[in-house]
Each structure stands twice: as C-alpha cells, then as structure tokens.
Amino acid sequence: MTAAPVHAAPAPSAPRVLSIAGTDPTGGAGIQADLKTIGALGGYGMAVVTALVAQNTRGVRGVHVPDVGFLVEQLDAVSDDVAIDAVKLGMLHSTPLIDAVSEWLGPVRPPVVVLDPVMVATSGDRLLDAAAERAVRELCRQVDLITPNLAELAVLVSTDSARVARARTWAEAVTQARHLATTTGTTVLLKGGHLDGEDCPDAIVTASAVGEVPGRRVATTNTHGTGCSLSSAMATLAAEQLRLAPGTEVDWVAALRAAKDWLTGALEHGAALQVGEGNGPLDHFHATRAALRAVADADADIDADPLDWAAQQWTATAALRAEVDALDFLVGLRDGTLDERAFRWYLAQDALYLGRYARVLARASALAPTADEQVFWARSAASALEEEASLHRARLGDDPDAHPEPSATTLAYVNHLAASADSYGELVAALLPCFWLYSDVGIRLAEANREGHPFGDWLGAYGDPTFAAATAEAIAIADRAAAATGAAERGRMRTAFARSMQHERDFFAVPTTAVGGA
Numbered sequence: 001m002t003a004a005p006v007h008a009a010p011a012p013s014a015p016r017v018l019s020i021a022g023t024d025p026t027g028g029a030g031i032q033a034d035l036k037t038i039g040a041l042g043g044y045g046m047a048v049v050t051a052l053v054a055q056n057t058r059g060v061r062g063v064h065v066p067d068v069g070f071l072v073e074q075l076d077a078v079s080d081d082v083a084i085d086a087v088k089l090g091m092l093h094s095t096p097l098i099d100a101v102s103e104w105l106g107p108v109r110p111p112v113v114v115l116d117p118v119m120v121a122t123s124g125d126r127l128l129d130a131a132a133e134r135a136v137r138e139l140c141r142q143v144d145l146i147t148p149n150l151a152e153l154a155v156l157v158s159t160d161s162a163r164v165a166r167a168r169t170w171a172e173a174v175t176q177a178r179h180l181a182t183t184t185g186t187t188v189l190l191k192g193g194h195l196d197g198e199d200c201p202d203a204i205v206t207a208s209a210v211g212e213v214p215g216r217r218v219a220t221t222n223t224h225g226t227g228c229s230l231s232s233a234m235a236t237l238a239a240e241q242l243r244l245a246p247g248t249e250v251d252w253v254a255a256l257r258a259a260k261d262w263l264t265g266a267l268e269h270g271a272a273l274q275v276g277e278g279n280g281p282l283d284h285f286h287a288t289r290a291a292l293r294a295v296a297d298a299d300a301d302i303d304a305d306p307l308d309w310a311a312q313q314w315t316a317t318a319a320l321r322a323e324v325d326a327l328d329f330l331v332g333l334r335d336g337t338l339d340e341r342a343f344r345w346y347l348a349q350d351a352l353y354l355g356r357y358a359r360v361l362a363r364a365s366a367l368a369p370t371a372d373e374q375v376f377w378a379r380s381a382a383s384a385l386e387e388e389a390s391l392h393r394a395r396l397g398d399d400p401d402a403h404p405e406p407s408a409t410t411l412a413y414v415n416h417l418a419a420s421a422d423s424y425g426e427l428v429a430a431l432l433p434c435f436w437l438y439s440d441v442g443i444r445l446a447e448a449n450r451e452g453h454p455f456g457d458w459l460g461a462y463g464d465p466t467f468a469a470a471t472a473e474a475i476a477i478a479d480r481a482a483a484a485t486g487a488a489e490r491g492r493m494r495t496a497f498a499r500s501m502q503h504e505r506d507f508f509a510v511p512t513t514a515v516g517g518a
C-alpha cells in the first residue's frame with residue numbers, strides 16, 4: 001500500500017501583513033503609511049487602529065484613544081478570520097493598549113512580528129505615555145525585530161533607575177543596540193537617520209553580530225513617517241521571504257537592503273508630491289508611478305481613446321496643415337490670382353499622382369480585413385482613375401506640356417505610399433491625409449467661390465458630398481486599424497500619417513515655384 005500523496009496548500013499570492021498603529025489623516029505616517037508601504041512592496045495590508053491622531057506634516061493637535069476593549073475586538077476580528085503572515089506594531093500609546101496587544105500576540109503569534117517603538121513624532125510631539133516605557137521594554141522580548149531610532153534606543157536601554165543618553169556616534173549606537181539585543185534576546189534594526197553625515201547607514205544587530213547596511217543620505221525634509229514605513233517594509237519583506245521559502249529563517253540583512261533601496265527612492269520622490277508645509281511624506285509608490293509612466297509613454301498614442309486615433313493624428317499635424325493653408329498656391333487658388341500655368345502644372349502632376357495612388361488604393365483593398373473595407377478601397381481606386389481621366393480630358397486636353405514626367409515631389413509621395421504597403425494599418429494611415437486634407441482644404445476653396453472666379457468650376461467641384469462621406473469612412477477604417485493593433489504598429493501608423501501630410505504640403509508648394517511664382 002502506498003501513502004496518498006500529500007499536496008501542500010499553495011502559498012497565498014501575497015503576504016498578509018497587519019499593522020497595529022495610530023492614524024495620520026494626512027497619509028504620511030502611522031497606519032496610512034504602513035498600508036501604503038505594505039502595498040508598494042507587494043503585500044496585502046490590514047490595519048487595526050490603536051489611536052486616532054489629529055496630526056499633519058507640521059505637528060500633532062490631538063489624540064483620541066478608543067476604549068481598550070474595542071482594540072481587542074478589532075484584533076480578534078482579524079485573527080478569527082485571517083491567517084496573518086506578519087504584524088507590524090507602531091504607536092501603542094499607553095500601558096493598557098500595550099498589555100492588550102501583548103496578550104493577543106501570545107496565542108495568535110504570527111510568524112513575523114516587528115515592533116517600531118514609537119515614542120515621539122518627527123515633530124517632537126509625544127505619542128507614548130512616559131509611564132508606558134517599561135511596558136514597551138517588556139514587549140520587546142516578545143517580537144522578532146525592534147526598529148528604534150536613536151532616541152528610542154536610549155529609552156529602551158535605560159532602566160527605571162539609570163537613564164542612558166542618546167547615542168551621538170554610530171559606534172555608541174551600535175553598542176546600545178547590542179545591549180538591547182542581548183537583554184531582550186531579539187534582533188534590533190539600528191537606524192542611523194538621526195546621525196549627521198553624507199551616509200545614512202542602518203544595521204541589523206544581534207547579541208553576536210552586526211550586519212551593517214550602508215545607505216546614502218537624501219537631502220530632504222520629507223521624512224514624516226520614515227520610521228513607520230521602514231518597519232512595515234521589514235515586516236512585509238520578511239513575510240515574503242517566508243512565503244517563498246516556508247520554514248526557513250528570515251534573512252534580516254537581506255530584507256533591510258531591499259527596504260533601504262526602496263526607502264531611499266521614496267525619500268527622493270517625496271517632495272514632488274507637494275503634501276503639506278512641514279515635514280512632508282515619502283512617495284511610497286514612486287516605483288509604481290514610474291512603471292505606470294513608462295507604460296503610458298510607450299503607449300502614448302492610445303493614451304486617450306484608441307478609437308480616436310485619427311483625430312489625434314489630425315491634431316498632431318495642425319502646424320503642417322496651417323502651412324498648407326498659407327501656401328501661395330492655395331492662397332492664389334482661393335482669391336483667383338494664381339498663375340494659370342501653375343494651376344495646369346499642378347493638374348498634370350495630380351493626374352500622374354492619381355494613377356499611382358489608385359494602385360496603392362487597390363493594394364489596401366487586397367489587404368483589407370473585411371469585405372466592406374475591401375469594397376471601399378476598390379471603389380476609391382476606381383474613383384481615383386476616373387478623376388485622373390476626367391482631369392486629362394476636361395482640363396488638360398491635348399496640350400503636350402500637360403503630360404510631363406512625374407516631378408521629384410510627386411514621385412517621393414507615391415514612393416512613400418507604396419513603401420507603406422507592408423501592413424494594412426500603416427498603409428491606411430499613409431493614405432488618409434490625401435482624403436482628409438483634400439476635403440478640409442476643399443471646404444475653404446468652395447467658400448471662396450464667387451461669380452466670375454477664374455477657377456470657379458474647379459472650386460465648385462469641392463462641395464461633392466460623396467467625397468466627404470468617403471473621407472469619414474477612411475477615418476473610421478484608420479481608427480479601427482489602430483485599435484486592432486499593438487503599440488509598435490500604431491507608432492509606424494503615426495509616422496506614415498505624418499509623412500503623408502508632409503508630402504501633401506510639398507505637393508501643394510511645388511506648382512508656384514516650378515513655374516516661377518504665383
């Protein structure tokens with residue numbers, strides 16, 4: 001007989017980390033900072049409130065402590081329902097609250113307990129009863145990691161009868177931390193934040209070893225909540241280590257290295273948040289924000305609604321289009337002063353262009369993903385050829401000068417169209433400006449028409465509603481092609497559209513210069 005295979009329950013997708021602490025309505029310290037930290041480092045954050053603190057970046061205005069019975073109710077509500085992977089203890093305010101937490105920790109005993117012995121806020125306001133210091137010293141024995149700053153460390157190594165002064169040097173601080181680790185039998189995270197100098201080291205100190213983690217000091221006044229954030233980071237990172245490797249020992253030095261890396265970035269980006277006028281907060285989500293920006297930049301063209309792709313390109317080429325409107329050729333065509341030779345030159349090149357343009361339209365028809373779009377491009381190809389034929393017949397007749405070779409500008413444009421035919425989206429984007437600019441310019445040309453206008457019959461042709469409808473359809477097709485493809489091809493579509501718009505401008509610019517002025 002073989003034993004049934006044992007399947008270990010899969011690990012949860014994130015460490016479940018509980019903060020037991022006070023509040024900061026400005027979101028920089030206390031429970032708010034803890035939840036942000038836990039989330040920023042990939043944990044699932046939970047919170048039990050010990051005290052409501054009316055504070056901001058400038059200081060503490062008031063503290064309201066709910067009945068201790070309600071603290072116990074909150075603690076039980078969490079632990080009766082949720083498996084807790086780590087606890088971070090912050091502001092505990094006074095002895096009855098410390099005793100209640102201590103009593104709750106006994107039977108629940110999550111695998112990781114980190115104590116930030118919060119006593120005084122950055123602003124200098126007391127957050128712990130002086131009488132509760134002894135209770136905090138006792139609590140230290142029950143936890144896995146203590147994270148005192150230098151002032152708190154001095155209090156923790158003091159006794160009722162002998163007060164120890166705050167360490168003034170790193171060496172002194174290490175000695176005190178070692179003493180605390182020895183007397184409590186736990187691990188101390190010694191913080192160098194309150195020492196001077198360019199460096200800002202921290203260390204993991206046990207009775208037998210000191211693991212220093214170097215750090216760079218950030219020149220900032222945004223330090224509100226630094227201690228809260230570091231201790232929650234340590235709880236989260238330790239729980240994550242155990243989630244990945246259950247049953248192993250926490251590597252506190254590795255956790256501190258990762259926490260400090262993250263914290264240094266959060267300190268650097270804090271000021272840019274522009275929160276408060278005192279000691280502002282850290283930017284807990286600086287890395288998330290940077291990642292979101294990178295994604296947004298890569299996909300900038302669909303920042304708004306991807307279905308609005310064509311309108312975005314139209315707006316992006318506004319300066320080019322303004323240049324087109326101001327060209328001598330179009331100004332002369334509108335007011336009737338255009339040299340007839342320039343007009344004929346333009347018509348001849350347009351006819352040459354249309355013949356080649358029709359071939360590219362036929363290629364779009366061949367690539368079209370739906371029958372409707374296939375028909376649309378095929379019809380457009382036919383119209384371009386009909387237009388070419390009518391230009392020759394009605395306007396240019398048998399004039400031998402009217403059948404020249406395509407100009408360099410005309411060739412450059414059609415070559416660009418043909419070169420865009422590798423993908424449907426790119427080709428559609430390259431074809432669109434010819435439709436759209438022609439209808440748009442046509443609106444102003446038609447408006448300029450009047451009795452006796454030398455180009456009146458030509459301007460009159462611009463009001464054709466079927467051309468406006470075809471342009472609307474080409475825009476809709478381009479939007480669909482943009483929405484159906486990825487960021488890389490949308491980038492190529494954007495380039496193809498902008499290049500065609502430049503070719504349009506050059507196409508309208510050449511006639512007047514080719515024949516020596518308007």
Ligand SMILES: Nc1ncnc2c1ncn2[C@@H]1O[C@H](COP(=O)(O)OP(=O)(O)O)[C@@H](O)[C@H]1O
Pocket residue numbers: 148149150191192193194200201202215216217218219220223225226227228230260263264267
């Ligand atoms: N200006 C700073 N630049 C870089 N790190 C800092 C700075 N100030 C504090 N830290 C770091 O922030 C954490 C909290 O330290 P500290 O300020 O000493 O504690 P607390 O916030 O509890 O008073 C430590 O990791 C410390 O090294």
Ligand SMILES: Cc1ncc(COP(=O)(O)O)c(N)n1
Pocket residue numbers: 021022023024029030031053055090091118120121122123127223224225226227228
């Ligand atoms: C509720 C609460 N807990 C802790 C701190 C200390 O934070 P810091 O000393 O980093 O300002 C605080 N200001 N408020």
